[in-house]
Amino acid sequence: MAPYASDDSTTGGEADGQRSARRRAARYIVPVTVIGVAAATIGLVPALADSGDPDLPEITAQQLIEKIAKSDVEQLSGTVKISTDLGLPDLGGLESGLLSGAAGGGDGSSADPTAKLTELASGTHTLRVAADGPDRQKVSLLENAAEYSIVHNGKDVWAYDSKSDEVYHGTGPQSPDAEREQPPATPKDFAEEVLKAVDDTTSVTVDGTARVADRDAYKLVVKPKQSGSTVGAVTVAVDAKTGMPLKFTLVPASGGSAVVDAGFTQVDFSRPAASTFDFTPPKGAKVTEEKDAGRDFGKDVEEHARTGGHAPAPEKDLGKGPGGVETIGEGWNAIATFDTGGEGVPSGGGGDLGGFVDSLGDKVSGEFGSGTVFSTRLINALVTDDGRVYVGAVTKDALVKAADAGK
Incomplete structure (x- = not known):
């Protein structure tokens, strides 16, 4: 389908309106997990195959951004496929250890989320996700003959590694009405981060439609106007009915495969069963408490949310160390x-x-x-x-x- 005629950029009052809408939308971001997964880019969301180009009513880029901002999806379950190709050198597994250390891992527990989820920084992974509002989420990383799960239920965050039979228990930040940022965890989270960068240095267009996870979607394309960026383009597949991003793809300016390709292969917007978020450590499993590991789970989460796993945002003073x-x-x-x-x-x-x-x-x-x-x-x-x-x-x-x- 040919691209729709749409806004090529956003400036002035329109940009201010978008920023206001995005702030309002922040409370609706579905945080599939509340641990420090941003170190993995968390690319929580990669490759779903598009199938067909559905015939949908025309929409401008401005209207589609507003549709994302108004999305109020807080309940869902589904399967996410993530592919990440940062082009890191092959260090024989050493790179995973380096990423783990940078993420704050290293307390000795294989179930520690800040260490485990750095695996998402490379390769292709499949996850099962579920969410019921800001205080109940679950994400399971499916591995060969094993499973790693993180469950957030109220003030408790549990992580379980079936391969080692180890459990990590901590407390996550509560968010009854806080409009704070969450670590990127779904296509919507990624889209929100990208839309924060929309200004007069950015081109935003609607490039037709797609079929993602058996749902009709519009394709929003965001590109830098400036030269010198390594970002080629970001494409967000937006659910035509709910306004929720279903797929996020970032292609580098150098070309080739996507750096991050994340998306739902299956999604259901009905409320998951309450039992989905129940967790009791298996009998005999080794349990590590965050306080015993000398860690503060809540602070870890906030720090990852602030940085997004990337360079600090210009408006935030994250200076630490000799020069800040x-x-x-x-x-x-x-x-x-x-x-x-x-x-x-x-x-x-x-x-x-x-x-x-x-x-x-x-x-x-x-x-x-x-x-x-x-x-x-x-x-x-x-x-x-x-x-x-x-x-x-x-x-x-x-x-x-x-x-x-x-x-």
Whole structure:
């Protein structure tokens, strides 16, 4: 089906109206899980095959954004398929450990969600999800002959790893009427994050229709107008009836397969049975309490929700450490920068650590001096030899220019 005629960008009063609508919509985001899954991009939602182009009434981009904002879906159950391809180097499993550490894992429990769910940062995974309002959700990661489940019911959050027969118990943040952000967990969560970036640096169009999870949907396409971003386009399949995003696909500017392709393969908007959210540790299972692990589950969740697993938002002061965090640029070209207070990455040849690091990054130089750029298909980071870090969804050249401007 040919693309509908639609708004190509949003500016002025329209943008203000959209931002207001998105704030109102925040309370309706369905948080399929309330743990710190953002470190996994949580791409909680990847690949569903589209089937057919349903004939739906024409709609503009502005109308479709408003439809998403007005969506009030809080009950659902279904199956989600997630595919994530960040282009991380193959480190023989080491990358999973590094991501786990960055996510705050490492208390020794294989059931710890902040460690377990980093697996979603790469590969293809299938999850079963269920939600009944902001205080009851369940997500199960299906593995070979095993299952990993997280259950949020009221103040309790339980995580169970059937492979190791271990349980992790913590308390999640309560949200009776709080309009705080949740970690990305469904196509809707991803869409909300992207729509926050909609301004005069963004092109927003409606590109026909699709059939997703046996439901009719419109396709909203969001693209950066700025050069220098690694984001090519984001496509959101929006349920024509409820306004809820069913599928989220992010394609890099470099082309190729999607970096994140997340979506429902099956979805039911009726209320799940109350028993879905019941959990009792199996007899004999090892149970780890968050207080015994020296962790604060609620704070972990809030921190992941604030960062979204990416660079800090410009309006938030997330500065920690010697230099704090600053933001350079705007829109899709925003770059987070901070000073480690020490030297940059080790460098050198041979079989030492420096040689290993050199093999993972590209040496660059400029007015700022010299440093190393570590790249994925979406996020790039420049670490200067004097310990300054620049990171964002921008090209290597954009990072070097930012570093030069910072001198």
